[in-house]
Amino acid sequence: MEKVVAALWVPPGETREAYGARLLETLPQALVSAGASRVRLNIRDATVAPGEALVQQWQAPQQAAVAQFWMPSANARFRGEVDVALAAHSAWFAAWLVCESEIIPNTAHPCSANVSPGKQLGEIPERTWGWSQASFISFRPDLSREAAIAHWHSHHTRVAIETQANFEYVQNLIVRPLTENAPAYSAFVEECFPINALSEPEAFFDAVGNPAKFKANLDAMMDSCHAFLDFTRNDIIPTSQFDFAQRLRPSGLT
Template identity: 75%
Template sequence: MEKVIGALWAPAGESREAFGAGLLASLPDALHRAGARGLRLNLRDAAIAAGDGLVQQWQAPQQDAVVQFWLPSANARFRGAIDAVLAAHSARFALWLACESTIIANAAHPVQPGARTWGWSQSSFIAFRPDLTREAAIAHWHSHHTRVAIETQSNFEYVQNLFVRPLTEGAPDYAAFVEECFPLEALTQPEVFFDAVGDPARFDANLAAMMDSCHGFLDFTKADIIPTSQFDFTHLD
C-alpha cells in the first residue's frame, strides 16, 4: 500500500465552511468506492477559526482542506477513479506520495467514526532549507527535531509524512506534510501549545528550543501551516 496526501482548493467564491461541509457529506464515501483506504480529512472550519493567527502561508490562494488515504498503487495508471472523485469535489487538487512515520499515536483521544477528533490538528506542508542536502535536512528532522517536538509541546498525535514525489503536475514543491494534534486551547494560548501552563521559564525554554530546531532544517519561505479539524473515516474499511 502507498500513502497519498492531497491538498484541495475550494471553488472561487465558496466559503471554507461550505466547502468543508460538502467534502464531509460525500467525499469519504466516494473515495472509498474508488479504492481509497485509511481515509482522513483535515478541514478549515469554524471550530478552528480562533487559530487564524497561527497560519503561515506560501500558496496563494492557500489550500482549503487536506485529504489523506492509502492505495494499493498510487501510479497514475491506477489512480483515474480517485482523481476523478477529487476533481468533482474541488476546484483544484494536488497529490503527493508519502512515507508515513507515526511518532505519537493518538491514544489519549481516540477518533470516533466520521466525527471531529478532540482538539485540533496543525496541518503543515513544509520544505527544507535550500542550503542543505535532502539527506542533511532529514537527518536533523529525524535525529534532533523529532525529540524537540515531543519534549516541548502538548501534542497528543504526531505524524511525519516525508514526500517521496509529487503525483500531480504543478504540485507545490514541498518536502513533507506533518500533522500534530493539540488541545483546543492551544489555538489561542501559546503556553498550552508549548506544554508550559503556569511555568513562564519552561515556556521560554520550550519556545526557544523549538524555534532553534526549526531554523536548523526548514525553509520558512515555502511553508503552508494551517490549523484544521481532523475527521477520521477508517471505519469505512
C-alpha cells in the same frame, strides 16, 4: 500499500464553511468507491478559526482542506478514479506520495472513541478531540535532502515531543509529487493539540503557568525549525480532523 496526501482548494464563490461540509458529506465515500481506504480529512472550519494567527502561508490562495488515504498502488494508471473524485471536490488539487512515520499515535483521544454507538456505518464521524495542525513544510535549499532529514529525524523529532502538548504526531516524508504543478514541499506533518492551544501559546508548548518553561520550549522549537526549514515555503494551517477509517467500506454504505 501506499499513502497519498492531497491538498484541496475551495472553488470560487463557495465559502470555506460550506466547502468543508460538502467534503465531509461526499468525498470520503467517493474516494473509497474509487479504491482508496483509511480516509482522513482535515478541514478548516469555524472550530479552528481562533487559530488563524498560527497560519504560515506560501501558496496564494492557500489550501482549504487535506485528504489523506491509502491505495494498493498510487501509480497514475491505477489512480484515475481517485483523481476524478478529488477534482470533483475542489477548484484544483495537488497530491503527493508520502512515507508515513507515526511518531506519537493518538492513544489519548483515539478517533474510534469519537464514533457514537448509535451511528451507522458511513455516517460522518465526530471530529477528533482538540485540533490538528496540518503542516506542508519545505527543507532549507542550502541543505542537502539527506542533511535536512537527518536533523529532522535525529534532533527535531525529540524537540517536538519534549516541548509541545501534542497527543498525535505523524511525519509524512514526500516521496514524489503525483500531480503536475504540485507545490514543491518536502514533507507533510500532522500534529494534534488540545483546543486551547489554538489561541494560548503556553498551552501549545505544554507550559501553562510556567513562563520559564514556555520560553525554554519555544526557543528550543524555533532553533530546531530554523536549522532545517525554509520558512518562505511552508503552508501551515489549523484544521479539524475527521477520521473515516472505521466508517466506510469499498462496497459502499451498509
